[in-house]
Amino acid sequence: MDPMTLFAVLLVSVAAILAGGIRFSHWWYERENKSQFDGHTVRLWLNEDSDWMVAIEDMPTVSAFGKTPAAALRELATAWAGVRESFRQRGEPVPASPHADTSPTRDAIKTQNAEIIDSQTQMNERLSDHAAHILDLSRRLEADRQATAEAVARMESRMDHMETKLDRRNDKAADPASTAKGCQ
Numbered sequence: 001m002d003p004m005t006l007f008a009v010l011l012v013s014v015a016a017i018l019a020g021g022i023r024f025s026h027w028w029y030e031r032e033n034k035s036q037f038d039g040h041t042v043r044l045w046l047n048e049d050s051d052w053m054v055a056i057e058d059m060p061t062v063s064a065f066g067k068t069p070a071a072a073l074r075e076l077a078t079a080w081a082g083v084r085e086s087f088r089q090r091g092e093p094v095p096a097s098p099h100a101d102t103s104p105t106r107d108a109i110k111t112q113n114a115e116i117i118d119s120q121t122q123m124n125e126r127l128s129d130h131a132a133h134i135l136d137l138s139r140r141l142e143a144d145r146q147a148t149a150e151a152v153a154r155m156e157s158r159m160d161h162m163e164t165k166l167d168r169r170n171d172k173a174a175d176p177a178s179t180a181k182g183c184q
Contacts, residue, residue: 036077036080037056037076037077037080037097038084038094038096038097039096039097040056040057040058040059040097041056041057041058041097042054042055042056042057042073042076043055043056043057044069044072044073047065051065051066051067051072052065052066052067052068052069052071052072053065053072054066054069054072054073054075054076055076056076056080058095058097058098059083059095062076062079062080062083063076063079064076064078064079
């Protein structure tokens with residue numbers, strides 16, 4: 001922390017103490033102590049006996065005291081661990097802070113993005129496989145269509161040839177002179 005910011009924090013803290021209490025919000029404590037209180041806001045103040053009192057604001061019965069703010073916070077961390085264990089033993093969820101940051105972390109977002117990219121890659125590969133299969137089927141279908149068209153053309157040519165032969169026979173049969181020649 002730069003000296004000006006530290007001075008400003010110290011000045012605000014002293015003013016708050018003189019006004020009857022100081023409230024350290026979750027963001028400050030999270031940065032210093034890795035979120036030991038699961039996002040709950042911690043209230044810290046100096047009592048009339050010159051002891052530092054600290055309590056979880058949403059659960060005022062969870063509190064501790066010490067000769068210094070750090071000692072009071074250590075005691076509160078011990079008390080909070082006991083409260084959490086008590087909830088676990090009863091099979092109940094630990095109460096969530098109404099102030100807790102529920103937004104996904106940067107790592108969670110990166111993981112989710114990586115999963116989406118992997119899923120998209122797999123879908124693209126499957127789509128490419130399907131497209132290749134459809135292209136292959138299309139080529140086969142075109143080859144079959146051409147083969148069928150050629151077969152139909154050959155059949156039509158044969159039919160035309162047979163009709164021509166049949167017409168000639170019929171013409172010969174209808175012509176009496178060609179019939180008489182064949183008989184002589």
